[in-house]
Amino acid sequence: MARERLYLFDTTLRDGQQTPGVDFSVDDKLVVMDLLDRLGVDYIEAGFPGGNPTDAALFAEERPTRATFTAFGMTKRPGRSVANDGGLQDLLKAKARAICLVAKSWDYHVRVALGCSNEENLESIRQSVAAAKAAGREVLVDCEHFFDGYKANSAYAVECALAAYNAGARWVVLCDTNGGTLPGEVSEIVRAVTKSVPGDHLGIHAHNDTEQAVANSLSAVDAGVRQIQGTLNGIGERCGNANLVSIIPTLVLKKAYRDRFETGVGEAALANLSQVSRAFDEMLNRAPNAQAPYVGKSAFATKAGIHASAIVKEPETYEHVPPESVGNRRRVLVSDQAGKSNLLAELGRIGLAVAKDDTRLDGLLREVKEREAQGYAYDGADASFELLARRALGTVPHYFDVLSYRVIVEERGGDMISEAVVKVKVDGETFLNAGEGNGPVNALDLALRKDIGKYQRHIDDMELVDFKVRILNGGTGATTRVLIESRDGKGNRWFTVGVSPNIVEASFQALSDSITYKLVRDGVSP
Numbered sequence: 354m355a356r357e358r359l360y361l362f363d364t365t366l367r368d369g370q371q372t373p374g375v376d377f378s379v380d381d382k383l384v385v386m387d388l389l390d391r392l393g394v395d396y397i398e399a400g401f402p403g404g405n406p407t408d409a410a411l412f413a414e415e416r417p418t419r420a421t422f423t424a425f426g427m428t429k430r431p432g433r434s435v436a437n438d439g440g441l442q443d444l445l446k447a448k449a450r451a452i453c454l455v456a457k458s459w460d461y462h463v464r465v466a467l468g469c470s471n472e473e474n475l476e477s478i479r480q481s482v483a484a485a486k487a488a489g490r491e492v493l494v495d496c497e498h499f500f501d502g503y504k505a506n507s508a509y510a511v512e513c514a515l516a517a518y519n520a521g522a523r524w525v526v527l528c529d530t531n532g533g534t535l536p537g538e539v540s541e542i543v544r545a546v547t548k549s550v551p552g553d554h555l556g557i558h559a560h561n562d563t564e565q566a567v568a569n570s571l572s573a574v575d576a577g578v579r580q581i582q583g584t585l586n587g588i589g590e591r592c593g594n595a596n597l598v599s600i601i602p603t604l605v606l607k608k609a610y611r612d613r614f615e616t617g618v619g620e621a622a623l624a625n626l627s628q629v630s631r632a633f634d635e636m637l638n639r640a641p642n643a644q645a646p647y648v649g650k651s652a653f654a655t656k657a658g659i660h661a662s663a664i665v666k667e668p669e670t671y672e673h674v675p676p677e678s679v680g681n682r683r684r685v686l687v688s689d690q691a692g693k694s695n696l697l698a699e700l701g702r703i704g705l706a707v708a709k710d711d712t713r714l715d716g717l718l719r720e721v722k723e724r725e726a727q728g729y730a731y732d733g734a735d736a737s738f739e740l741l742a743r744r745a746l747g748t749v750p751h752y753f754d755v756l757s758y759r760v761i762v763e764e765r766g767g768d769m770i771s772e773a774v775v776k777v778k779v780d781g782e783t784f785l786n787a788g789e790g791n792g793p794v795n796a797l798d799l800a801l802r803k804d805i806g807k808y809q810r811h812i813d814d815m816e817l818v819d820f821k822v823r824i825l826n827g828g829t830g831a832t833t834r835v836l837i838e839s840r841d842g843k844g845n846r847w848f849t850v851g852v853s854p855n856i857v858e859a860s861f862q863a864l865s866d867s868i869t870y871k872l873v874r875d876g877v878s879p
């Protein structure tokens with residue numbers, strides 16, 4: 354039997370933006386869109402063009418995503434024509450392929466929030482959908498508070514859904530906006546709605562207020578919906594949205610779904626899931642949840658004892674899915690042998706082929722463990738890991754020596770100025786470089802990259818994109834971890850890490866790794 358298609362709709366950049374402490378720039382959004390495209394979601398709802406200047410700028414240009422680039426906004430206000438509703442007009446001008454309109458579907462909200470009649474709200478839905486369709490967009494309608502609305506007045510809630518569907522919306526999305534609905538109720542209500550709107554035009558948008566957003570989404574699929582909305586790592590307002598990082602592997606790997614449905618996420622993309630999830634956390638500058646299902650560091654970890662010995666012999670005995678299928682790894686916290694096979698897998702991933710019995714592996718493994726204990730996190734810093742591995746295997750040329758560096762921070766006429774001086778030696782020749790910046794790291798970066806002799810032309814197109822600091826343990830002796838993202842003119846991006854009790858030293862390690870990595874990757878010979 355042919356499998357049915359399930360569509361994944363990501364709203365990390367719109368609903369996820371409601372997370373306290375999360376604020377995406379246009380550049381951040383482009384990076385996340387790239388992660389989402391690699392994963393294979395079908396829709397990327399990237400923002401609310403009428404809502405803020407960042408999203409206005411994002412939607413001022415067409416974005417060549419593989420997924421359908423979607424703008425979010427409201428249905429027209431009652432009492433205004435489509436042509437006279439500025440918000441809706443902005444939305445229609447957004448350079449998006451799809452438009453997701455949010456509409457009221459609870460009569461209580463229609464009365465209190467909109468202050469109009471039930472019929473006027475239905476008319477707003479019809480006219481807004483028709484206008485978006487006439488503008489050539491695929492249309493989705495988020496029925497806000499649908500489940501609560503259904504419980505209060507089921508006939509009206511269904512009428513709202515039908516109004517959207519009959520006006521030509523491709524998807525009518527049933528939203529559990531308060532996140533308080535339970536899986537049994539979701540299933541019952543969705544089943545009833547499919548009698549009016551066909552399931553392959555229905556979507557589910559669940560919030561996590563009873564920690565069942567994932568369960569509610571799956572329950573809705575079981576009852577007939579064919580689109581799931583959610584976010585990366587479940588970010589979102591209050592307790593978050595449905596976590597796509599948990600939903601996707603369940604749909605792809607679990608027999609109950611795998612046999613009936615297919616999604617846009619292939620096996621290769623699924624094997625990137627852990628990396629995508631961690632990269633996203635790094636971007637938010639927060640520590641990944643070690644206990645996150647499928648992708649957490651502890652998701653496949655077993656601590657000593659009978660489980661550990663059994664798991665080495667036959668992993669299936671204790672694992673519900675193979676960790677590699679989601680790009681995670683097994684951690685048996687007792688045997689060095691397991692550490693070695695993880696390391697080999699990691700080396701394979703970055704394209705370094707090493708024989709299992711290569712004696713250099715033991716030294717590298719010891720070094721990785723020591724450094725991780727000091728606070729280095731290589732999951733978020735591939736480039737530093739690759740350098741460490743290549744150094745252990747003797748394949749990193751010696752490009753330059755840093756003889757000394759210093760930074761001065763000075764208050765000058767009301768401004769804070771930082772000056773850095775870096776002395777490097779290249780091929781017997783010494784270069785003394787100075788840089789001035791708005792902070793010590795900026796100054797060091799400019800000084801270090803100013804002149805490294807014959808290698809300079811290879812790093813001219815490099816720039817520091819992002820810089821994140823995390824304090825690893827409290828107190829005055831705290832260790833600082835600095836993560837730096839760099840990019841070059843070809844659009845390559847890489848991450849390096851430095852750790853030290855001194856933030857300047859940690860930054861310098863990450864900066865100098867970044868330059869060395871660029872030279873190694875471009876195959877520059879010494």
Ligand SMILES: [Zn+2]
Binds near residue numbers: 368530558560
């Ligand atoms: Zn929501």
